[in-house]
Amino acid sequence: MSYIENKITIEEYLNSVQDKGKKNHIGSILNQFNIFCKQKYNKSSQQIMDDLYNEVKETGVKDKIYIMFNHFKDWLLIDHPEITYVIGVKKNIERTIEAKHPNSIRTYIKVIRGIIEEIGNLEINNRILLKRVKIPKGEKDEPEPFTKEQMRLLLDRCSSKTRLKYMVMKDTGCRTSELVQMRKSDVDTSKVRISIKIQARYEKTRRASTRFITKETEPMFRRLLKHKKENELLFGSNEDKYIAKTSEKVLFSHYRKELSKDYPEFEKIYQGNGRHVKTLHSIRSFTTTQCARAIDESWGHGYTGHKKYLDQYIRDKEDYLERFLRSESHLMVYETIEVIDSDERVAKLEFEQKQTKENMITLLQVMDQIKDIKKDNENKNKQIKELQMILKSK
Numbered sequence: 001m002s003y004i005e006n007k008i009t010i011e012e013y014l015n016s017v018q019d020k021g022k023k024n025h026i027g028s029i030l031n032q033f034n035i036f037c038k039q040k041y042n043k044s045s046q047q048i049m050d051d052l053y054n055e056v057k058e059t060g061v062k063d064k065i066y067i068m069f070n071h072f073k074d075w076l077l078i079d080h081p082e083i084t085y086v087i088g089v090k091k092n093i094e095r096t097i098e099a100k101h102p103n104s105i106r107t108y109i110k111v112i113r114g115i116i117e118e119i120g121n122l123e124i125n126n127r128i129l130l131k132r133v134k135i136p137k138g139e140k141d142e143p144e145p146f147t148k149e150q151m152r153l154l155l156d157r158c159s160s161k162t163r164l165k166y167m168v169m170k171d172t173g174c175r176t177s178e179l180v181q182m183r184k185s186d187v188d189t190s191k192v193r194i195s196i197k198i199q200a201r202y203e204k205t206r207r208a209s210t211r212f213i214t215k216e217t218e219p220m221f222r223r224l225l226k227h228k229k230e231n232e233l234l235f236g237s238n239e240d241k242y243i244a245k246t247s248e249k250v251l252f253s254h255y256r257k258e259l260s261k262d263y264p265e266f267e268k269i270y271q272g273n274g275r276h277v278k279t280l281h282s283i284r285s286f287t288t289t290q291c292a293r294a295i296d297e298s299w300g301h302g303y304t305g306h307k308k309y310l311d312q313y314i315r316d317k318e319d320y321l322e323r324f325l326r327s328e329s330h331l332m333v334y335e336t337i338e339v340i341d342s343d344e345r346v347a348k349l350e351f352e353q354k355q356t357k358e359n360m361i362t363l364l365q366v367m368d369q370i371k372d373i374k375k376d377n378e379n380k381n382k383q384i385k386e387l388q389m390i391l392k393s394k
Helices: 010-015 020-041 045-059 063-076 102-120 126-132 148-157 160-172 218-226 241-260 280-294 297-303 307-314 317-331 342-393
Strands: 080-087 093-097 195-198 209-212
Touching (some): 010 020, 010 045, 010 102, 020 063, 020 080, 045 102, 063 102, 063 126, 160 218, 209 317, 241 280, 280 297, 280 317, 297 317
């Protein structure tokens, strides 16, 4: 049945990917792989994959696949200032290809391996691949959350519209992809604190969850709601979440650059991977850290939607809100409120109840005494009247 192809092209494979974010991610890696193939072998990535397929089909030997991956790994480990490309809507921003972090290289190898296996129906042995293609271990940098002082510096520098976005992010610990998909219909203003339902389709974990707005954010948030239709996006600039997410990253980069002129720590980068220390994810880390300080680490991760911890908190809605209220003061950067632990509050209520009970007993005792005095007075008045009657009769 030669008329039925047993392999597909790279383009056909890419078109079969439904998720736009995943498709863009794979497309970006394929673009780098294509540049590598042209520079190293003077052939396109499609030609290289076709040649590898034919080689294995004719000889049954896969050595050249592992050799190619080793070449690709070595190519990714170094800068390529001689290779330039343009980005941006107007294609007016020029970039050069820089060395990739070992973790990124592992991702690149994994994606290209998957494509080769998929389009050529070839199985690549994982043990041999790991043995033949040795990727150096990368330095691991700990994510650095915003401090309260840094959070305030960022908020003060932003426009009022952006400030509200970042305040909602630090209140809820939401991901950028979740923020840009929030709609007015997800908001509930009927409770003691405004809540936002993060729909399962917004969530990376595909689990719906509830987050809350602090008292300091509430006035600005209510004003926003007044100008939104029921199913309108609250913060997203585009119905396409990937376009909206990219816009938010660009906007944050702008504010980070502005802040770094006065506060150099905002321009700090990790030595291990060359990435900025302060990113939009640092706001989410701020939420996790502050909630952990208020209660404990599992609550910090659970509230921000980490799957491992989420289940233990979503069942009891009252306890969930109670924990947020205890965390609220830690999350606020402009205001502070007195937070009383539930045990302390119960003890205070019990003491007040005891005092009230004692006061009631005292009051009843006084009432009884008054009643006795009145009764005694009535008896004395009766005796006086009787004496007066006796005197009149004489």
